[in-house]
Amino acid sequence: EMFYQHHQVREETRSLLRRTCDLQRLLAKLACGTINPRDLLALRGTLSLLPALREELIREEMGAVAELVEEINPLTGLERLLSTALREEAPVIITEGNIFCEGYHQELDALIIATREGKDWIAGLEQKERERTGIKSLKVGYNQVFGYYLEVTKANQSLVPEDYIRKQTLANAERFITPELKEYEELILGAEEKRSALEYELFLELRQRVLSDLPTMKGIAEILALLDVYAGLAEVAVQNHYLRPEINQDKKILIKEGRHPVVEKVLPPAGFVPNDTLLEEKNHRLQIITGPNMAGKSTYMRQVALIVLMAQIGSFVPASFAQIGLVDRIFTRVGAADNLAGGQSTFMVEMSELANILHHATADSLLILDEIGRGTSTFDGLSIAWAVLEYLWNPHKIGARTLFATHY
Structure with a gap:
């Protein structure tokens, strides 16, 4: 009845609820230990809407609805933690890495910087080698079998320097490495491997921290479900003259x-x-x-x-x-x-x-x-x-x- 009588409040509430995730499904995944970084981002998004929902509904004229919403604990500390920890483009698969923001963990920051600097060096290597060798079509590539390599077409084989070490022969090109490139490759891959392992450990710790608030979040999910039902029934009643x-x-x-x-x-x-x-x-x-x-x-x-x-x-x-x-x-x-x-x-x-x-x-x-x-x-x-x-x-x-x- 409160939602039926207050059109603006009903519309704003339904708008906020549309932006929430399926909280009960996420909490089931959390309890089973299968929640992923993308799920935690969705959880953070829902928690960030709770203060606005409380502000919209905790008013005298909303009666029992206001009393219900007052029971919501917005978990601002958890929402802040998730905002600080997780990157907006965090992957679904935990082992892919790139989960956490810079500034969240000191050791992780050092590994991120090492990886970035190594990749920046390799990005500049292509242009540097083109200028040194005169091979305009020279490319730096990567695959999981050979790692980083320098690729030169057959037409430019005569321009290949003596310090290039042949790694692979293709139909139309040759692939080479240099001692310097190998050194940076080991630096980058070592940093990436350590980063992925550290991020995995940090994610498990974060998941355990979120799990500690599971009872509170279950209560939030139940209240959001009730609000969704009440607002939905009120909307149907208004539209169909019930x-x-x-x-x-x-x-x-x-x-x-x-x-x-x-x-x-x-x-x-x-x-x-x-x-x-x-x-x-x-x-x-x-x-x-x-x-x-x-x-x-x-x-x-x-x-x-x-x-x-x-x-x-x-x-x-x-x-x-x-x-x-x-x-x-x-x-x-x-x-x-x-x-x-x-x-x-x-x-x-x-x-x-x-x-x-x-x-x-x-x-x-x-x-x-x-x-x-x-x-x-x-x-x-x-x-x-x-x-x-x-x-x-x-x-x-x-x-x-x-x-x-x-x-x-």
């Missing part, structure tokens, strides 16, 4: 101008005909619904069940008025299908489900029964439907509020 139902402990369901929330969306505007419902303990506990095929019997019964369900989860409902007495369970026997894998015919499935309903329904339940007995012959089906109706009508048996559709 109203707030009255909820009580009476065994009465009174719905005026009720609509099926799904069917009305697929029909043209004003294509759905609203209808009323009254179920109460004394005089209207059981309704027998008859009519030709495609008259709307099943839609009507499903509509009542959905409105009751929506009301009990805290949603507004598609009706002009709704008074809903709480139900403990909603039982349905709708449709016709066999169970080939279980060796059950359509009639057997129908009877099994009906037996389950009759054994477990209480006076506080809502029963939706659609064409009981359809899976057998006319006279047998009529007998079953009649017997079930008498059993349901007997106030000393179940006494549940029931919608019963039949062709008999």
